[in-house]
Amino acid sequence: MLIYVAEKNEIHPSAIKLLKDNGHRLLFSLKNENYKNIEVIFIRTYTKLDKKLLNSFVNLKYILRAGAGIDNIDIQEVQRRNIKIITSPGSNANSVAEFVVGIMIFLIKNINEQSARLHKGEWRDKSLMGDDLNGKVLGLVGCGAVGKLLVKKLHGFEVNFLGYDPYLDDVTLKDFGIEKVSLQNLLKKSDIISLHLPLTPETANMFALKEFKKMKKNVIFINTSRGKLVNDKDLIYALNKKIIAKAAVDVFESEPIINKKFLSVKNLFLTPHIAAFTTNSNLEMSLRAAQNFISSL
């Protein structure tokens, strides 16, 4: 098949090699006359396959997405045209789970603030005394590949897990050591809340001021899923007014140019969409998408 690799620098060379070895022809840039011949497009996060762009690929049969989220694809249009989407579910879950463990420890112990003080020549500050994860309640919103792996990695820390995931039953969650609760209970009881759910019409803007007001005052709120799950303005307000204690945000409504108002919020820890930005994930996401495509043919 003729495959257009839309995000050449983001797709691992071993996936490119695998596709070539299996007889597929690959293009890395497009001239006008090529659009109509493309049968497969290989993307990662930053290609927005909206209706207009999809319409230029009149013979498109497959979309390969290195990774799990498909919120950058116009699903209605894809379904209407019967285009198949092949992803690599779970391929970056380990990286994200490890990242969240790191962020939780970093924030609960105020490592960044204490380090910043010492860089200014000031010794530790008692008002910044940290805490332990041991005995804390972690609320997981979304208990799929990342949520479950995070729980597995944290068992040694003796953390208690609450989960809100309307698509998983309580028995499945219990098997992973997670107590299934309503969203309201999760917001009320968690010391740390971490989002691990997809961006869909149902989940967009799911976290706004109303939700932040229901959380514990000293909660740590972590979003490594998608920026649009959270109302930026309300998160900034909740942090500035100390309605919630701290947050860590890895994903933004617009990337790479993010809402500038985030930059001056002191109790907000920002990272540039790096939860799965690791050598291992980079390989796994691309390679598994290519393998899944080949085995689907």
Ligand SMILES: NC(=O)c1ccc[n+]([C@@H]2O[C@H](COP(=O)([O-])OP(=O)(O)OC[C@H]3O[C@@H](n4cnc5c(N)ncnc54)[C@H](O)[C@@H]3O)[C@@H](O)[C@H]2O)c1
């Ligand atoms: N920051 C990054 O680099 C990075 C990397 C990988 C994934 N992600 C994001 O993390 C998300 C989770 O990844 P995953 O691999 O665990 O996905 P997954 O599909 O395995 O799990 C998602 C879970 O969310 C649940 N869910 C769906 N709608 C929900 C709702 N309304 N409320 C609560 N739960 C709901 C699903 O039932 C599922 O169990 C992805 O959708 C993606 O947006 C970000």
